Amino acid sequence: MDFQLTREQEAFRQSIRDFFRDECPPGYFDELDREAEWPFELYQKIAQHGWVALPFPEQYGGSNGGIIAMALLVEEIAYASAPMAMGWSHSAVFGGGAILTYGNDEQKERFLPRLCRGEIILCFALTEPNSGSDAASLQLAAVDDGDCFVLNGTKILISGASASDYAVTFARTDKTVAKHKGITGFIFDLKSPGVTIRTLRKMGNWPVHSCEIVFNNVRIPKENVLGGVNQGWNNMLKSLDLERIVAAGALCIGIAQRAVDDAIKYARQVSCGGRPLIEQQAVAHRLVDMQAEVDAMRTLAYRAAWMLENKIPCSKEASITKLISSEGCIRLANAAVELLGPYGYFTDWELERGYRDSRMHTIGAGTSQVQRTIIAREIGL
Ligand SMILES: Cc1cc2nc3c(=O)[nH]c(=O)nc-3n(C[C@H](O)[C@H](O)[C@H](O)COP(=O)(O)OP(=O)(O)OC[C@H]3O[C@@H](n4cnc5c(N)ncnc54)[C@H](O)[C@@H]3O)c2cc1C
Structure with a gap:
C-alpha cells in the first residue's frame, strides 16, 4: 500500500492552488456570489491550463489524466470555489463524461475537442x-x-x-x-x-x-x-461511480478543507475574553476533530479513486465516498459557522457562503438515502 501522492501529483495540486491565488484575489468569489453569474472568462483560463481536458484522451485534445488526478483537481477547485468545481463537473464529468463513455466516434470528434478547449460548456x-x-x-x-x-x-x-x-x-x-x-x-x-x-x-x-x-x-x-x-438506462449506470467519487466526493472534500482552514484563520484573528479564540483548548480540540474528519473523508475518496483508476469494481466504495463526504462537508461547514459565532453567520467572512454552498451535496448526484440503499445492497442487507 502506498498512501503518498507522487511528486508530480503534489506539483499538480500546487499549480492549481497557485492559479487561484494569482487569478482570484481576496473578495473575487464573494463578488461572484453577489453577481450570481457564471464567470466565463475564469472558466476559459481553467480550460487554457488543460484542466477541462484532463479526463479526456489525447486524440480529443485531452491529457488522459486519470481518476486520481481528476479527484485532486476538483478538490482544489472546490477549495477555491464550490460553484467553480460544480461547473467544471457538470461539463467535464457529467456531460463530457457521458459522451466519452457511450457516445460514438463522430460525436466524440464533434463535441470533445471544443469541450476540452473550453469553447463549449455541457x-x-x-x-x-x-x-x-x-x-x-x-x-x-x-x-x-x-x-x-x-x-x-x-x-x-x-x-x-x-x-x-x-x-x-x-x-x-x-x-x-x-x-x-x-x-x-x-x-x-x-x-x-x-x-x-x-x-x-x-x-x-x-x-x-x-x-x-x-x-x-x-x-x-x-x-x-x-x-x-x-439504451439510455444501462449507459447512464456506467458513469455513476465516477460521478460519485469525483464530482461529488472529492468536490465535497475541497469544501470541507476550506471550512476547516477558514475556521482556523478566523479563530486566530478573533479574540474572546482577551485572548485569541484558538488559544481556548475547547476550540483547538474542536478544530482538531474537524481536520481529522476531513482526513478520513479524503482517505475514503482516494481509495475509491484508486480502485476506479485500476478498474477494480467499486460501487460500494463510490457510494460510501459520496455519502461520507457530502454529509461531512455540511457538518464541517456548519461547525465552522458555529465556532466563529457572528463571524460565521455574516456575509463579510467566507464561512457563511461555504455553509450555503455545502448544503446541496446530500441532495444532488443521488441523495444520502439513495447512497445508503446502494450500500445496503452491496453489503448484502
Ligand atoms: C443544487 C442541485 C443541483 C442539481 N443538479 C442537477 C443536475 O445538474 N442535473 C440533474 O439531472 N439533476 C440535478 N439535481 C437533482 C438531484 O439529482 C435530485 O434532486 C435528487 O436526485 C433527488 O431527486 P428528487 O429531486 O426527485 O427528490 P426525491 O427523490 O423525491 O427525494 C425527496 C426525498 O425523499 C428521499 N427518498 C427518495 N426515495 C427514497 C427511498 N427509496 N428511500 C428513502 N428515501 C427516499 C430522498 O432522499 C429525499 O430526501 C440537482 C439537485 C440540486 C438540489
Whole structure:
C-alpha cells in the first residue's frame, strides 16, 4: 500500500492552488456570489491550463489524466470555489463524461475537442418534476419523426443550463416496455427552437444557475442520439461511480478543507475574553476533530479513486465516498459557522457562503438515502 501522492501529483495540486491565488484575489468569489453569474472568462483560463481536458484522451485534445488526478483537481477547485468545481463537473464529468463513455466516434470528434478547449460548456439534464431518485420513471417524451426525435416535457434542477451550450438528456422512447428499458440519451443544443430555460431561486452556489428546461416540440437530429435507442438506462449506470467519487466526493472534500482552514484563520484573528479564540483548548480540540474528519473523508475518496483508476469494481466504495463526504462537508461547514459565532453567520467572512454552498451535496448526484440503499445492497442487507 502506498498512501503518498507522487511528486508530480503534489506539483499538480500546487499549480492549481497557485492559479487561484494569482487569478482570484481576496473578495473575487464573494463578488461572484453577489453577481450570481457564471464567470466565463475564469472558466476559459481553467480550460487554457488543460484542466477541462484532463479526463479526456489525447486524440480529443485531452491529457488522459486519470481518476486520481481528476479527484485532486476538483478538490482544489472546490477549495477555491464550490460553484467553480460544480461547473467544471457538470461539463467535464457529467456531460463530457457521458459522451466519452457511450457516445460514438463522430460525436466524440464533434463535441470533445471544443469541450476540452473550453469553447463549449455541457450540462446534464436527467431530473424531472416527478422523477429524481427514481430516475427510471422519467416522462420526457421523445417521438421518432423521420430524421429527428421530437421531445416534449420538462427537466428540472439542472445545474448550469443557462450558461451551457449543449445538454445531455434522457427521454422516454418506448412506453410499452419496463420503465428502465425505454429510455434514450440525447445531446441537444440548448438554443434549439422550442427550448425554454428558467432559472430557479436557491440557497447557494449562485453563479451556477439551477434551471428548469421546458421542451416544446424540440427536434433533435438522430445523429445526436447518445449510446443507442432505448439504451439510455444501462449507459447512464456506467458513469455513476465516477460521478460519485469525483464530482461529488472529492468536490465535497475541497469544501470541507476550506471550512476547516477558514475556521482556523478566523479563530486566530478573533479574540474572546482577551485572548485569541484558538488559544481556548475547547476550540483547538474542536478544530482538531474537524481536520481529522476531513482526513478520513479524503482517505475514503482516494481509495475509491484508486480502485476506479485500476478498474477494480467499486460501487460500494463510490457510494460510501459520496455519502461520507457530502454529509461531512455540511457538518464541517456548519461547525465552522458555529465556532466563529457572528463571524460565521455574516456575509463579510467566507464561512457563511461555504455553509450555503455545502448544503446541496446530500441532495444532488443521488441523495444520502439513495447512497445508503446502494450500500445496503452491496453489503448484502
Ligand atoms: C443544487 C442541485 C443541483 C442539481 N443538479 C442537477 C443536475 O445538474 N442535473 C440533474 O439531472 N439533476 C440535478 N439535481 C437533482 C438531484 O439529482 C435530485 O434532486 C435528487 O436526485 C433527488 O431527486 P428528487 O429531486 O426527485 O427528490 P426525491 O427523490 O423525491 O427525494 C425527496 C426525498 O425523499 C428521499 N427518498 C427518495 N426515495 C427514497 C427511498 N427509496 N428511500 C428513502 N428515501 C427516499 C430522498 O432522499 C429525499 O430526501 C440537482 C439537485 C440540486 C438540489
